[in-house]
Every structure is written in C-alpha cells, then in structure tokens.
Amino acid sequence: MDMLTKLNSRVEIQDLMARYCRAVDRRDWEALRACYHSDAYDAHGSYSGDVDGFIDWVSTRHAVIPFSMHFVGNCLIEFVDETTAISETSFVVFRRAPASDKDAAQRIAEVDAEVFGRYLDRVERRDGGWRYARRKVVIDETRTRPSQGGVIPAVGRRDAADPVYAWWRNAGLSVD
Numbered sequence: 001m002d003m004l005t006k007l008n009s010r011v012e013i014q015d016l017m018a019r020y021c022r023a024v025d026r027r028d029w030e031a032l033r034a035c036y037h038s039d040a041y042d043a044h045g046s047y048s049g050d051v052d053g054f055i056d057w058v059s060t061r062h063a064v065i066p067f068s069m070h071f072v073g074n075c076l077i078e079f080v081d082e083t084t085a086i087s088e089t090s091f092v093v094f095r096r097a098p099a100s101d102k103d104a105a106q107r108i109a110e111v112d113a114e115v116f117g118r119y120l121d122r123v124e125r126r127d128g129g130w131r132y133a134r135r136k137v138v139i140d141e142t143r144t145r146p147s148q149g150g151v152i153p154a155v156g157r158r159d160a161a162d163p164v165y166a167w168w169r170n171a172g173l174s175v176d
Contacts, residue, residue: 021070110147
C-alpha cells in the first residue's frame with residue numbers, strides 16, 4: 001500500500017469512528033447502520049451478534065438515556081492489506097441514565113456514568129468504503145454517581161433536532 005493511499009485510508013477510518021459516535025449519541029440508527037457492513041458482527045457488552053440485532057439492542061438501551069457523549073482518543077490502525085485494517089481506539093463515554101431500583105430506593109432519580117474502554121475493530125474496504133466488519137468492545141473501568149443534573153440548560157438533543165443537523169444543512173452539506 002503506497003503512503004498516500006495509507007494516509008487517506010487512515011483518515012477515512014478515523015472519520016468512520018466519529019460517525020459511529022455521533023450516530024449513537026444522536027440516536028441516528030440509520031447513520032449507525034451505515035457504519036457497518038451488512039454481515040458485520042459486534043461483541044458489545046452484553047450483546048454479541050449481527051448488526052440488526054446490535055441496533056435493536058442499542059436503540060432499546062438508549063431510549064431511556066437522556067444524555068450520551070462518546071469521546072475517542074488514541075486510535076492505532078494497522079493495515080493488513082489494502083482492504084483490511086485492524087484498529088484499537090480508546091474511548092470514554094459519559095452517560096446519564098435512569099436510576100436502578102436500588103438507586104431509586106435511595107431517592108436517586110438519575111445516575112451519571114463514565115465508561116472507559118477500547119474498540120477493537122476489523123475494518124474492511126468494500127464497494128469503495130471502509131466499514132466495520134467485526135467489533136469487540138473492551139471495558140477497562142466504569143464509574144457511576146448520583147446525577148447532579150446540568151447547571152446550564154442543555155441545548156444538545158439526542159435526535160434530528162440537535163443543532164449539528166441544521167449546522168451541516170446550512171452549510172449545504174449532508175450529515176451522512
């Protein structure tokens with residue numbers, strides 16, 4: 001693989017990760033589906049299986065989560081060949097969720113969670129685009145605490161009314 005192709009592929013794979021994060025955080029399930037090849041496999045916490053099952057699982061989980069933000073860091077990409085890469089990407093997810101029954105008994109309405117981990121991905125270039133073929137999520141640490149709520153009223157949303165969609169449309173761009 002020549003250096004220019006390698007650099008271009010690296011940027012495309014990093015953009016794929018950013019699109020994945022935005023899709024989950026905005027609950028944009030069609031954009032999430034576009035990150036995976038149709039025959040992809042995802043081992044993601046308590047879910048392991050195909051992409052349709054993963055999207056059903058994650059959309060059900062996130063239906064009751066009012067806030068989610070993925071932050072990705074170190075992204076090491078190793079190319080197997082011109083159409084296959086293996087990557088390890090560190091992440092932190094900040095999430096607010098309804099309290100468990102135990103928490104509710106202590107009069108805690110919501111909990112804030114921080115999840116630290118890594119995405120281990122097999123990314124393949126097919127039909128001109130890089131997509132996930134196989135993913136394993138490794139959780140390295142989690143922290144939860146009773147939510148204090150936001151001090152400043154939130155403007156961000158977890159749907160198509162989030163400001164990012166209007167921002168891109170006003171620039172004449174597609175969010176896909």
